Amino acid sequence: MLKRLFLVAAMLTAAVAAQAGTLESVRQKGFVSCGVNVGLGGFSMPDSKGVWRGLDVDACRAVAASVFGDAEKVRYVPMTATSRFAALQSGEIDILSRNTTFTFLRDATIGLRMVMVNFYDGQGxxxxxxxxxxxxxxxxxxxxxxxxxxxxxxxxxxxxxxxxxxxxxxxxxxxxxxxxxxxxxxxxxxxxxxxxxxxxxxxxxxxxxxxxxxxxxxxKEPLGPMVRRADDQWLDVVRWSMMAMVEAEELGVTSANADQMLAESTNPTVQRLLGKSGDFGKLLGLDNAFALNIIKQVGNYGEAYERNVGMGSSLKLDRGPNALWTNGGLMYAIPFR
Ligand SMILES: N[C@@H](CCC(=O)N[C@@H](CS)C(=O)NCC(=O)O)C(=O)O
Missing domain, CATH: 3.40.190.10 (Periplasmic binding protein-like II)
Structure with a gap:
C-alpha cells in the first residue's frame, strides 16, 4: 500500500516537474523557440526585410504575446518536413508551427500533442x-x-x-x-x-x-501547431492563445478596437477574454491581459487570416472551411467561461 502511494506520489511529482517545464524555460531564456517552414508563403516566410510572416508565424507571435506581452520575442527555427518532429521531441524548439497535419498516429505515437487547428486544408x-x-x-x-x-x-x-x-x-x-x-x-x-x-x-x-x-x-489536412506531451501547462498556454484569436473574431474584438472594448464593453465574455474579470490569465500562469496583448499585437483570427493567406495577401484564399462556424465554417472557439 505504502509502496503504491509512494509510486503515485513519485508520478505526481514527475507530472508537476514536467508541467513546470516549457513555460518556465521559455521565460528564463526570454523567447519562444518556434519551428517553422523554411519558406512557405502565407504560413511562414521571411519578408524582404527578413521579418518572418504568416499564419503559422502568427501562432508563435500569439504565444510570445501571451508569455511576455511582446509578440516579437520569438526565435524562428526553419524545419524541413523530415526534421520537424525530432526537433520538438528533443527540446530544440518549444512549438512546432509548420503547416503540420494532425493525424491519429502523430498524436498517439510520437510523444507530441496536437494543439488546435489553425487551417483546414486538403491534399490537392x-x-x-x-x-x-x-x-x-x-x-x-x-x-x-x-x-x-x-x-x-x-x-x-x-x-x-x-x-x-x-x-x-x-x-x-x-x-x-x-x-x-x-x-x-x-x-x-x-x-x-x-x-x-x-x-x-x-x-x-x-x-x-x-x-x-x-x-x-x-x-483532410487539419493543420496546426504541436507541443511535447506531458507538459499540460504549456499545451494550455498555446491552445488558449490560439483560441483567444478565434473567440476575439467571434466577439468582434479586433486589433483596432481592443482597448476601446476593454474600456467600454459590457459583454461578460468580452470582459473575461480581455482580462477585466475572471483572472483567466492567472489560471494559465500568465498575465490577465494575455489575450488583450495577442489581439492588439497579432489581431484576431480573421485579421491574421486575411493578412496572411486571404484577400490582403497574394494567395487570396477565401475563408472556405476556415470561416467561423457562425458563417458556415469550422472555426469555433471553446467558450471563455
Ligand atoms: N501538411 C503536410 C505537409 C507538410 C509539408 O511539409 N509540405 C511541404 C509541401 S511542398 C512543405 O511545406 N515543404 C517545404 C519544404 O520542406 O521545403 C504534413 O504535415 O505532412
Missing amino acids: FLVRKDAKIGSLKDLAGGTICMLQGSTHELNLADWMKQHNIDFHIVLLDTTDVLIKTMLSNRCDAASSDSSNLASIRGAGVPNPDDFVILPDRIS
Missing part, C-alpha cells in the same frame, strides 16, 4: 494548364511529385488502392526541388496541401497562369 494537385487535365483520374499512369516525410504519400497510396488507378510517385526533399522538377516537365503533377500549391503557384513558378490546381481534394 497542381498541373500544367496546357496538359488539359480536368481531374485526378485523367492523370492515370502519370508521374506525381511530392515531398517526403509528409502525409501525402500515404494519402495517395490509399486513393490509388480505392480507385484502382496507378501513378508513378516521385518523392523529393524540398519545395524548391519540387518546383524545379515540375518546371523541367519531369512530373505531370505536384501534390501537396492545396494551400501549399496556391503558394507555389502564386510565388514559386515564373508564370502562375501556366498552372492550375485540380478540383480534387483527396484528404
Whole structure:
C-alpha cells in the first residue's frame, strides 16, 4: 500500500516537474523557440526585410504575446518536413508551427500533442494548364511529385488502392526541388496541401497562369501547431492563445478596437477574454491581459487570416472551411467561461 502511494506520489511529482517545464524555460531564456517552414508563403516566410510572416508565424507571435506581452520575442527555427518532429521531441524548439497535419498516429505515437487547428486544408494537385487535365483520374499512369516525410504519400497510396488507378510517385526533399522538377516537365503533377500549391503557384513558378490546381481534394489536412506531451501547462498556454484569436473574431474584438472594448464593453465574455474579470490569465500562469496583448499585437483570427493567406495577401484564399462556424465554417472557439 505504502509502496503504491509512494509510486503515485513519485508520478505526481514527475507530472508537476514536467508541467513546470516549457513555460518556465521559455521565460528564463526570454523567447519562444518556434519551428517553422523554411519558406512557405502565407504560413511562414521571411519578408524582404527578413521579418518572418504568416499564419503559422502568427501562432508563435500569439504565444510570445501571451508569455511576455511582446509578440516579437520569438526565435524562428526553419524545419524541413523530415526534421520537424525530432526537433520538438528533443527540446530544440518549444512549438512546432509548420503547416503540420494532425493525424491519429502523430498524436498517439510520437510523444507530441496536437494543439488546435489553425487551417483546414486538403491534399490537392497542381498541373500544367496546357496538359488539359480536368481531374485526378485523367492523370492515370502519370508521374506525381511530392515531398517526403509528409502525409501525402500515404494519402495517395490509399486513393490509388480505392480507385484502382496507378501513378508513378516521385518523392523529393524540398519545395524548391519540387518546383524545379515540375518546371523541367519531369512530373505531370505536384501534390501537396492545396494551400501549399496556391503558394507555389502564386510565388514559386515564373508564370502562375501556366498552372492550375485540380478540383480534387483527396484528404483532410487539419493543420496546426504541436507541443511535447506531458507538459499540460504549456499545451494550455498555446491552445488558449490560439483560441483567444478565434473567440476575439467571434466577439468582434479586433486589433483596432481592443482597448476601446476593454474600456467600454459590457459583454461578460468580452470582459473575461480581455482580462477585466475572471483572472483567466492567472489560471494559465500568465498575465490577465494575455489575450488583450495577442489581439492588439497579432489581431484576431480573421485579421491574421486575411493578412496572411486571404484577400490582403497574394494567395487570396477565401475563408472556405476556415470561416467561423457562425458563417458556415469550422472555426469555433471553446467558450471563455
Ligand atoms: N501538411 C503536410 C505537409 C507538410 C509539408 O511539409 N509540405 C511541404 C509541401 S511542398 C512543405 O511545406 N515543404 C517545404 C519544404 O520542406 O521545403 C504534413 O504535415 O505532412
